[in-house]
Amino acid sequence: MTIVISTYLIYLAISIALTIWVARTLHKNGRVFLVDVFHGNEALADSVNHLLVVGFYLINFGYVTLALKLGYAVTSAEQSIEALSVKVGMVLLVLGGMHFFNLFIFSRMRRRSHAQPNNQPPVPPDTFTAVNQEA
């Protein structure tokens, strides 16, 4: 096995492990949040939670796959570690970005579902008048 192949394999292993770990964390901790968003409808919360995790996996694995190619020769262990640091660092940044995006979506869903319809008139009245209800 050449050093390039082993670099690729280590990159894939680290990236896949990280993605699975983040996805599981999101799945586990996002559930409580979604149950609250959907006012205790656990079936719907689980369904949305699952769909979100699927999307998360697709985007991350897609990125990991596309970013695999090094584009330059790796001849020593030193170069291999340097290449890995760049690649894994990018994956971590993408995961971080995705994670905050997920949190943003969750909090927005929650705020929306808890927004009360506002029943206060926008302006105070100018004056009052008697109303003849029969007329």
Place this chain on the structure above:
Amino acid sequence: MQALTVLYDPECGLCRRAHEWLSEQSKIIELKFMPCASDEARKRYPQLDHDLTKQDLTVVDDLGRVYFGPKGWLMVLWSLARYRDWSYRLAAPELLPTTKRVVSMISQNRYQISRAAGLNR
């Protein structure tokens, strides 16, 4: 608040067009329309200054709260399901002066606008 009565100017084409548009919108609060200074309006609101209602749109709720001009328009927007958010936006302190100026301008020139837009009888 269950219903708003809109005292509108039956002589103005723009107002009639607005009336048509409003009747198609889905509402949170019922809107009733009454020609301003009509016998009907005088009977229902015996204490109201009906000459004032001829100058500008007037909205009265079922509890007798009166909203003149731009405030009346904001209340009408507030009664519509799709535009309730807009009524708050336009009534925010930063926008209210502009809202009042624009609505008053349209209101004062309603006959000219109706004529220009070909909305007269």
